[in-house]
Amino acid sequence: MRKTTIGVIGAGAVGKVHIENIISAIPTAHLKHVADAFPDHYNEWARDLGYPLAEKDHSIMLKDPELEVVIICAPAALHGDLIIEAAKHGKHIFCEKPFDYNIDKIVEAMKEVEKAGVKLQLGFNRRFDKNFAKARNYIDSGEVGDVHIVKLTSRDPIPPAIEYFTAPGGEHCSIYTDTTIHDFDMARFLNNSEVVEVFATGSKLINKDNPIITRADTIAVILRFEDGSMALIDNSWQAVYGYDQRAEVFGTNGTVTVENDVFSQAVLHSAKGIIGEKPLVTIKDRYGDAYATEIREFISAIQNDTTVKITGKDGLYATVIAEAAKLSAAENRIVKISELLPKITY
Amino acid sequence: MRKTTIGVIGAGAVGKVHIENIISAIPTAHLKHVADAFPDHYNEWARDLGYPLAEKDHSIMLKDPELEVVIICAPAALHGDLIIEAAKHGKHIFCEKPFDYNIDKIVEAMKEVEKAGVKLQLGFNRRFDKNFAKARNYIDSGEVGDVHIVKLTSRDPIPPAIEYFTAPGGEHCSIYTDTTIHDFDMARFLNNSEVVEVFATGSKLINKDNPIITRADTIAVILRFEDGSMALIDNSWQAVYGYDQRAEVFGTNGTVTVENDVFSQAVLHSAKGIIGEKPLVTIKDRYGDAYATEIREFISAIQNDTTVKITGKDGLYATVIAEAAKLSAAENRIVKISELLPKITY
Amino acid sequence: MRKTTIGVIGAGAVGKVHIENIISAIPTAHLKHVADAFPDHYNEWARDLGYPLAEKDHSIMLKDPELEVVIICAPAALHGDLIIEAAKHGKHIFCEKPFDYNIDKIVEAMKEVEKAGVKLQLGFNRRFDKNFAKARNYIDSGEVGDVHIVKLTSRDPIPPAIEYFTAPGGEHCSIYTDTTIHDFDMARFLNNSEVVEVFATGSKLINKDNPIITRADTIAVILRFEDGSMALIDNSWQAVYGYDQRAEVFGTNGTVTVENDVFSQAVLHSAKGIIGEKPLVTIKDRYGDAYATEIREFISAIQNDTTVKITGKDGLYATVIAEAAKLSAAENRIVKISELLPKITY
Amino acid sequence: MRKTTIGVIGAGAVGKVHIENIISAIPTAHLKHVADAFPDHYNEWARDLGYPLAEKDHSIMLKDPELEVVIICAPAALHGDLIIEAAKHGKHIFCEKPFDYNIDKIVEAMKEVEKAGVKLQLGFNRRFDKNFAKARNYIDSGEVGDVHIVKLTSRDPIPPAIEYFTAPGGEHCSIYTDTTIHDFDMARFLNNSEVVEVFATGSKLINKDNPIITRADTIAVILRFEDGSMALIDNSWQAVYGYDQRAEVFGTNGTVTVENDVFSQAVLHSAKGIIGEKPLVTIKDRYGDAYATEIREFISAIQNDTTVKITGKDGLYATVIAEAAKLSAAENRIVKISELLPKITY
Structure with missing residues (x-):
């Protein structure tokens, strides 16, 4: 070997x-x-x-x-x-x-x-997670048909530490470039068309009374693709029930939903309800x-x-979409990808 | 009696x-x-x-x-x-x-x-469906905490007949005023804040080669509420697996997901997979x-x-949001509810 | 009409x-x-x-x-x-x-x-419950194949009142004839072969310190059918999480599981786990x-x-199996149905 | 280290x-x-x-x-x-x-x-599988209460090869000693009382026309414990949908069900139903x-x-129960563990 x-x-x-x-x-x-x-x-x-x-x-x-x-x-x-x-x-x-x-x-x-x-x-x-990979698989095998709607949810179990914002380079950090970037890539992975327009809007809700953190911690995004299909993305930096990463791909032949991996398949049925285990929390467990x-x-x-x-192109597009989302949220307007995409051919 | x-x-x-x-x-x-x-x-x-x-x-x-x-x-x-x-x-x-x-x-x-x-x-x-009512219940009892994100999916099993568009009054019909209107009301029902801004975008994907139908059949909407919370809505007029009506309300204490009612609780485990029954199809079965x-x-x-x-106010707001969504999709811009809301106090 | x-x-x-x-x-x-x-x-x-x-x-x-x-x-x-x-x-x-x-x-x-x-x-x-009927359906359509194992669970939300035992005719009452009788009929409904042998065993566990109630409240039964297939039944008179009625039919082509109907499809994901609603409780709600x-x-x-x-025959067989179960539990031995079945042809 | x-x-x-x-x-x-x-x-x-x-x-x-x-x-x-x-x-x-x-x-x-x-x-x-370990955990933490009923299902994806029976020592092989032995141990692991009686019954159903294999491939067992609680076990050597290993522990405070691990959390909703992935198949994947x-x-x-x-005692008891099950099935009678348990104190 x-x-x-x-x-x-x-x-x-x-x-x-x-x-x-x-x-x-x-x-x-x-x-x-x-x-x-x-x-x-x-x-x-x-x-x-x-x-x-x-x-x-x-x-x-x-x-x-x-x-x-x-x-x-x-x-x-x-x-x-x-x-x-x-x-x-x-x-x-x-x-x-x-x-x-x-x-x-x-x-x-x-x-x-x-x-x-x-x-x-x-x-x-x-893209290499067995759950998301299986969704792609269902698309490739035709079980989803033409993709019309992609839905992505990424919610972190705890918000980033204050150092995330205050460390050198922290001025570049944003939920769009660091968290949603995964969803921007996933949206491209789970569709066969390229993104052409972005609308993003965010709020500072988790630490709404914290004056040091000024950036959005909760966001919603719609992407439009060349073929008219759309993606809806929501992110939060604090889900008390765990690391929440779900997806759905809806098309002409059906829809694929991707649920979270959980700690175990044991389910407790008690006077309080039917209680399943929570999503895996750490990136090592989950990914x-x-x-x-x-x-x-x-x-x-x-x-x-x-x-x-x-490829590098995949990395480039994810960042371009993230920058478009930042711009959209900042100016409260729809941003075309072509405004930001460099004039190179890949 | x-x-x-x-x-x-x-x-x-x-x-x-x-x-x-x-x-x-x-x-x-x-x-x-x-x-x-x-x-x-x-x-x-x-x-x-x-x-x-x-x-x-x-x-x-x-x-x-x-x-x-x-x-x-x-x-x-x-x-x-x-x-x-x-x-x-x-x-x-x-x-x-x-x-x-x-x-x-x-x-x-x-x-x-x-x-x-x-x-x-x-x-x-x-609002009277046991599933959505239970979600509201979880909000009222504090189990969700402050609402940050509402997600709504409404997908019809089959698209409206052509008469829907060609009948008298058909020129007023649109997915926003007839289908999404339910989600606009549900978004207000599942949040404690009023909608202030709407971004909507739609595509004609189901009958993309049908020249008679010119309106969107697949749409994505983001609503912003006064308190900074957001709703994401997706609709389609054709889900081959049934009448798909789901919701999620995410807040500081957790998230409530509302799944579909299905025909029965029988699940077949076969060489093809673990196969559960589909969502109920007719409005009479489902609602x-x-x-x-x-x-x-x-x-x-x-x-x-x-x-x-x-109340009448609930009816008014749903229609105002629907009209704002139509305008947003038509002009590809964010529309403020205040642009359309009549100057009356309710 | x-x-x-x-x-x-x-x-x-x-x-x-x-x-x-x-x-x-x-x-x-x-x-x-x-x-x-x-x-x-x-x-x-x-x-x-x-x-x-x-x-x-x-x-x-x-x-x-x-x-x-x-x-x-x-x-x-x-x-x-x-x-x-x-x-x-x-x-x-x-x-x-x-x-x-x-x-x-x-x-x-x-x-x-x-x-x-x-x-x-x-x-x-x-037999007319949509869930169990669907299981029968899967058998009829060949999706289960030859039935090898039937599993039935019936658990009541609360035990019968003391009057159940003390009322006239109460001396006949037993979990086998009143509760398990449903499972005995269901076992015949979910298989294509007749029961030939019964082994039943029960314990007084719920009210173990109550001297008035002397009969079993928790039981386990195995039925053998003519074709060698088997059924396993468990009953309890007290399930704190609701009226629990499940089934499974396992065969050469797969297995069908029948889960409970629940109050709603709303699921709460909180720091305590992923909490679904409980099974329906009253017979009116459930059946x-x-x-x-x-x-x-x-x-x-x-x-x-x-x-x-x-038919009457279905009623007769259910009672014969129930009596065989009582006898089996009383004498701690396998009982053949032929010991009790009347010599009439139906 | x-x-x-x-x-x-x-x-x-x-x-x-x-x-x-x-x-x-x-x-x-x-x-x-x-x-x-x-x-x-x-x-x-x-x-x-x-x-x-x-x-x-x-x-x-x-x-x-x-x-x-x-x-x-x-x-x-x-x-x-x-x-x-x-x-x-x-x-x-x-x-x-x-x-x-x-x-x-x-x-x-x-x-x-x-x-x-x-x-x-x-x-x-x-016992070290995260799913079964969690069930034990729920017992230890009191969430199940006093255990009344244990249910165990073990079904192999494919039956043993013919060599399993014909190899040296093959005359000792039986589903009770090789497959159910896991369930006998699991029954003791998921209860706080010792087994005192065994009733087992088996059929040759999978290869019913194969004259070389004479032993049962499908079995049902009831165990009685000292405290009156019971376990129900079913096994099959051929489940076409995968390696099926489930458990349930029912007690005074609730019940814990343990479902299978599956290949992924992707679920396809199509005109054929809602299709989840199958249980993991190989022992390496599953365990x-x-x-x-x-x-x-x-x-x-x-x-x-x-x-x-x-411990060795755990190994001894599992084998004694397995031998009691073999005897029970062979003689079609209830077997007391004390008939087989060696007169040593552990």
Whole structure:
């Protein structure tokens, strides 16, 4: 079995999920390097488990000729620059979502990747979740028919910490670019047409009395696709009953609903009602397998020189839609994707 | 037991549901009159069942001093005028949704009802459906907390016949005023705040190659409420799996989902999957009890001189939101309710 | 529409359900007589509703030449004698379950019915419940294949009152003859083979410290059928979460599970879990439609002179199995049906 | 992190599941030895994966002083002897279910284990399944109350191959000792009382025309517990819709139902019905995590010198109940556990 050598840049929550998966669930990969701007916290955890320790400087791994792949889990504002740097070193790149906050930077990165002839896969892990993948499957097999309506719900169990807004780059953060971005990608994944118009509206409801947080935490979005079909998206940063991620795809032959995975199939019937277990809460519980699958498939695409499942274009479109949503919400108007889409052909 | 004497104007599909309910399930009511512009079809059915036959002229019943209540199930374009006429005769009025297509006419009718001192209840039957009523219940008992997001799905099993568009008054018909009107009322029922802004967008997808039908058959709407909460609505005129009517109310303490009633609780587990029964299809199956309950409660409000559950104001707001939605879809912009709301205080 | 004239003997809880149904939901029937040994309680209720009042003496209705049908809802120990008396008067008979506690009496009644040439239908209402009927449907259509295992659960929301045991005839009462009798009939309804052996075992668990009640309140039964298939039945007289009536039929092509009807389809997702509504509690809520359907079908069998759906033989077998179960539990051994089955051919 | 050195005896289907788990999911264990009577098939698979290859002779690993633990996955008829041998070498033992077919051998093995002072854990993996574990949890927390009825269903997706019956030791094989044994253990796990009586009955229904297979493939069992509570068990060797493993525990405060894990939460609503995905099919999919958890907990019990979760006594009782069930079915009578239980105190 061939083992592809991997380095991870950014060893926060998501970085750790990838690191654990590579070590315990992806026999085709070998983790050689980890880099993190503040390595101490990670290293304490890694030392206990006997995992590779982190360097502070990611350029060390990029210079290692043995390294074939970098997985970028650094803050989103740095993604584009890191991709450009990795591509220049000839490394294949797996980059967490979003591609970047800056559309010009995304285009520049895509060009550099193309020039370098390396593979780039974006980390829209939900496409690899067995539930959403099955919905796509029903579309492909014709069971849904022509898609008319896509509905997506993403609600986090707890809102982001205040540091999320106050950390460097926090000024770019918004629910549209960080949370809804998953739904923008999912809307494209669960339809066969491209988004042409966006209407988004948001409210600050969860922390309505908190003066520091000024941005929306609860949002509703409608997307229109080229073929006249529509998507409805709702997001909240606080669902007290767990991590709520559901979808529906309605078409001429039927509708597919995707419910949440729950802790167990035990159901209590008592004087209080019929009580089922709650949705899984952590991303590791809910999407651990999907995170492993996306890396496994990326390694396979490299080893067999096949096309990656989620391309730079997918990353670009998700960000363009997110920026359109921000603009729509800010100006309370419908925004056409063509206003923001760069004039490049992909 | 006191029996209130009732007449029904308009003996089409919904009129017949009310007539059957009054005769077999509402012991407090006595059906004395039925009027229909084209009485033959109804009379054939009624004769078989031993029900009262229909007169052509509704003014006969209005002149009957014994008659206490009229139930208006005539075409919606005639509602306002019929209400005015009935109020002038001092009859209590139950009027099917929508109140009318014409906002000025609605205001005029409301004034006349007020002047006559009669009771007026609007026929938003879904408020009396046990499923939606339970959702409201969970809101009232605090189990949902502050409402942040309302989601509503209404999909008909088969699209309206072509006559729906070509009949007199058909030029007023639209999915917003006839189908979504239920969701506009339900959005107000499942929230404690009033709608202030509407964004609606629709497509002709079901009969996309039919040149006669030019109006949208598939729509998506976002409503914004005064308190910043939002509603997302999707409608389709053709769901091959049945009459699909679902709701969700998401708030600070949890979310309530309302699923469809189905034909039975038998579930087949076979090599093809785990197959449950489909949603109930006809309005009589799905909402027969709700139709009976709304009339029962109206009779009770008359006999006990209490407030009706669904007022003229509810009817007015639903129509104003529907007109705002039509405008929003036509002009592809956000429409403020205040643009259309008459300058009267209710 | 022809109206068949009906009298009801026994106006307790189940008698009232039939009376209400005949008046409000069965237009083909006309209720003329009611008889009850203690008519006062019923008459108070009936007077309020404008229903026919009860006579003390059931022989009055039997002598009325206009009366075509009697519905027997008297205590089970009297069923056989009442059937014999009604048959001798040439009345068609609908008899509540069980047929009688006494197998010889049942045989005598069946002979009298045959001699009189009247129709007799037994009141195993659950066969007409939409859920169980659908399970039978799946068997008939071949979706289940050859039946291998039938599973039945019947649990009452509250145990019978102490009067159930202490009233006249109470010495005959047992969970097997009064509760499980439904499951014994259902086992035969959901299989295509006859029962040949019974093993039953019961415990007094609910009121384990109550010295007055000596009989089992919780039981488990296995039935073996002629073709080697088996049924497993469990009963309890106290399920705190409601009236629990479920079934499963497992065969070579799949399995059908029948779940409970619940109060509504609203589901609350909160920090405590995902909470659905409980099963319907009263027999009127749960089986009101089934009670109406069985009478409607009986009237139709009379008016059209067709075969009834649940015959005397069905009533006989259910009682024989129940007696076999009592014997099995008492002697802690397997009992063959042939030990108890009368030597008559049906 | 301390790593405990492990050897596996028997590298068939279940052996491989343990081997994969130890290597990829149990960082506290180190796999050093594998033994199999016919090692070629395993070795081909292991070589590809870079796993330790198998020796033919298990005594090699027993003599290795570094080895701390043996996991016995050999044919059940050999379990007792292998445990005795391993105990004599001072190894801790994890033994797959059933303990052995021979009750005397089980007692002998338990004595040897006690003498050697090693730990023995039985492989009733279902106790570690998240679904069944949650049911136990609800019992422990009082949500079920006093247990009155336990119901268990185990149905295999496909019947055992003919070799299962014809291989050496096949004469011992029966559905009671190999399949129902899981339910016998689960009945004890989901109740707080010991089994005292068994009634079992089986039929050959799946291969009813196959003269080679003479044993029952479809069975029904009732267990009575000391406190009067009861368990009902049904098993089939062929469920066309998948691996069907459900449970219910009914008590004074409510009932817990345990449904199957399914492939995904995607549900298709089409003209054919509402179609959910089927239960997981392979033991690795359905119980992979439970297999890993049981070994992880065993290693933890060894490293921390704590009590194992499933003891020799648990293994003994499951086998005694299974033998009682065989006897009951053979002689068509109720069998008391005391007839078979060895006169030792545990």
